[in-house]
Amino acid sequence: MIKTTDNIHFIGLGNMGFPMAGHLANAGFNVSVFNRTPSKSSNWLENFSGTALSTPTANIESSNVVILCVSKDEDVRELLTGDNGIIFKLSANTVIIDHSTTSAQLAIEMASAASEYGCFYVDAPVSGGQQGAINGQLSLMVGCPAEVFKQVQTATAPYTKAIVHMGPVGSGQKTKMVNQICVAGLIEALAEGLFFAEQAGLDTQKVMDVVSQGAASSWQLVNRHKTMIAGEYEHGFAVDLMQKDLAICLQEASELKIELPATRAVSGFYADLQANQLGHCDTSALLLRLQKRKSAG
Missing domain, CATH: 1.10.1040.10 (N-(1-d-carboxylethyl)-l-norvaline Dehydrogenase; domain 2)
Known part of the structure; x- marks a missing residue:
């Protein structure tokens, strides 16, 4: 089970991801961050305690949870299953929580790929906007196996005001x-x-x-x-x-x-x-x- 002292790999430090990763660090998680624009990672480290990564997969095998907060299907697919994809390097039972807003089909595709490596993919898009992220008051709609939901709750609690298990993977995106x-x-x-x-x-x-x-x-x-x-x-x-x-x-x-x-x-x-x-x-x-x-x- 996920604990608040576990390692979290957070990818995507945009308007939403930046404060969300910050809430995790403030809650005691060991947070490693990656952003395509390195200056955003540097700025994040000026505000929060954690580690900046040079690549999305650096030291990823040590993380219990991987959280994505990126823009579109293509970004998620490239990060997870593209050349040098994250999924191929994860330890068994790692939970991937994807806060990106994507198609439901992409979520199903990524969940299938993750399961081949003994990992779990969770589609967990958010609502509440930038201010909700800053205030730690986001609402999460989650698609995942029932046995994984408790872990998702624990990992996302620092920035969540409401979280609902909507059903199997893809249900969150719908x-x-x-x-x-x-x-x-x-x-x-x-x-x-x-x-x-x-x-x-x-x-x-x-x-x-x-x-x-x-x-x-x-x-x-x-x-x-x-x-x-x-x-x-x-x-x-x-x-x-x-x-x-x-x-x-x-x-x-x-x-x-x-x-x-x-x-x-x-x-x-x-x-x-x-x-x-x-x-x-x-x-x-x-x-x-x-x-x-x-x-x-």
């Missing part, structure tokens, strides 16, 4: 798809509401103050309306990443032979932002899209 489908629709609705209030000559802040007290309220409304009103779009999850996630949702829906009309529409709106070189903006830039379309006539 649950994250539900999350992204819901979030995309909420952000577009908020953008349209703010745009309508603005165009109707209302005091948008007063509008938000009152509707936030009723049925229209949501996390997105409470936490994003002020930055949207101010035209600030550098607060967290980027359009490019959300568009990647929505593509995964729409592909899964296609395989299920179902329609997701609102999700498909919002994906198209994000594509508009990307076409205008705004993919780096956070997802609330859907309001900016409406404003630009209005000003363009």
Whole structure:
């Protein structure tokens, strides 16, 4: 069983991974970190106790847990089963916890590869954003064998406020798809509401103050309306990443032979932002899209 003094190999020190690895170090785990940009590892070591690795596989056989927090299917596949892949060097019974948002099929593929080497792959995408990672208040949706779930709970406890075993491998990613489908629709609705209030000559802040007290309220409304009103779009999850996630949702829906009309529409709106070189903006830039379309006539 995993203990808080065990060795954890953490790969990916982006906006989410950096604080998550920090919480592990602060909790007493022996944390080794790797990032493709070495300066991020150096910066992490200035803030937390641990070891920076020169390669993803350095000393990996000594780790009880490997945690990934990277961007997409291709990144996970290359790290785990590519040339010099991590899976080939792990000790038996090592638990791989993947916090990346990927396709469910990728998770199933990686779990099969890990099992051939006597290891466990767990898909455990997160929700809560950068602020949730910083505060150690993330929600995890987990796909794994039931007998491994307790170990996942122990390893991720320092940055988790809620964790649910959703079923076998792939279930975590499918649950994250539900999350992204819901979030995309909420952000577009908020953008349209703010745009309508603005165009109707209302005091948008007063509008938000009152509707936030009723049925229209949501996390997105409470936490994003002020930055949207101010035209600030550098607060967290980027359009490019959300568009990647929505593509995964729409592909899964296609395989299920179902329609997701609102999700498909919002994906198209994000594509508009990307076409205008705004993919780096956070997802609330859907309001900016409406404003630009209005000003363009």
